[in-house]
Amino acid sequence: MKRFNRTQRRLLTAILVILTAGSVMMALRQAPVSNAGYSAWAYIRYGLVDRPLTSLGNMFRDVAGLWSVYQDNVYLNEELASQRSYQTMYQDEKNRNEELQEMLEMKGSLPESLQVSCNVLTRPASAWDQSFTISAGSMQGVRENMLAASSEGVVGLVSHVETATSTVELLTSDTLVNDIAISIPLEDGTTVEGILQSYDARKQAYRVSLFNNEAVITSGQKVSTSGKGGNYPSGIFVGTVTESVVNDDAIISTIYVKPVANISSFSYVTVIGREDSK
Numbered sequence: 495m496k497r498f499n500r501t502q503r504r505l506l507t508a509i510l511v512i513l514t515a516g517s518v519m520m521a522l523r524q525a526p527v528s529n530a531g532y533s534a535w536a537y538i539r540y541g542l543v544d545r546p547l548t549s550l551g552n553m554f555r556d557v558a559g560l561w562s563v564y565q566d567n568v569y570l571n572e573e574l575a576s577q578r579s580y581q582t583m584y585q586d587e588k589n590r591n592e593e594l595q596e597m598l599e600m601k602g603s604l605p606e607s608l609q610v611s612c613n614v615l616t617r618p619a620s621a622w623d624q625s626f627t628i629s630a631g632s633m634q635g636v637r638e639n640m641l642a643a644s645s646e647g648v649v650g651l652v653s654h655v656e657t658a659t660s661t662v663e664l665l666t667s668d669t670l671v672n673d674i675a676i677s678i679p680l681e682d683g684t685t686v687e688g689i690l691q692s693y694d695a696r697k698q699a700y701r702v703s704l705f706n707n708e709a710v711i712t713s714g715q716k717v718s719t720s721g722k723g724g725n726y727p728s729g730i731f732v733g734t735v736t737e738s739v740v741n742d743d744a745i746i747s748t749i750y751v752k753p754v755a756n757i758s759s760f761s762y763v764t765v766i767g768r769e770d771s772k
Contacts, residue, residue: 607727610634610765623666631658639725640767647731647754666693677720699750707747711738717751725767
């Protein structure tokens with residue numbers, strides 16, 4: 495093996511001296527001269543061991559922090575979704591309470607009638623404007639041809655009665671069997687009577703035939719049951735006049751009546767009949 499010559503040995507020695515001196519100088523910048531050896535070692539340990547470990551620890555803490563933030567975001571999103579659900583449930587219960595309050599007020603306005611309060615059990619999506627089932631039947635005093643009223647007024651007619659349930663045919667049904675006798679109060683104190691015969695889906699209103707074609711009926715007038723014919727009393731709100739069609743050569747004129755506002759959405763009804771129908 496070839497050995498270093500004198501010049502190479504001197505050059506190598508000089509390089510080692512320079513490196514050692516550099517290390518000592520770096521250590522002297524960190525500590526007094528009395529601690530030069532310790533400071534040099536501390537500097538080397540810091541660069542090779544402490545700093546990498548500290549950086550690694552900081553990295554793990556950052557990852558843990560990011561994971562914690564992610565978990566917090568997931569939790570907050572779930573809470574926000576729950577809050578929206580709670581708000582919907584609150585609004586639904588509020589609407590139900592208001593509906594029940596209005597029904598109590600209506601019930602008090604018909605003291606001489608037979609009234610059965612009940613829930614709407616089913617209302618088929620495929621026949622939403624045709625019929626629905628209620629939670630009262632013959633055991634509760636319900637009879638066929640009694641009226642079913644929501645918190646705002648008449649919505650249907652009882653068509654079939656079981657022991658504990660009944661089927662109500664909506665006034666918007668295509669197959670409404672029985673006509674509803676109605677009356678319209680006039681400003682002179684008289685009333686005009688007629689028959690609710692069908693529902694016009696195009697006009698979204700009941701078609702009502704009046705017995706007096708000379709009476710002046712205007713939009714906005716209130717229509718209620720007359721109590722003549724049928725198993726229900728008078729004075730129950732049916733709807734509001736939207737249009738009047740007068741035929742000079744006819745004995746009977748036609749008007750169109752807009753149904754009560756909540757006919758498409760209600761949870762409770764009161765079945766109303768005459769006291770003598772029990």
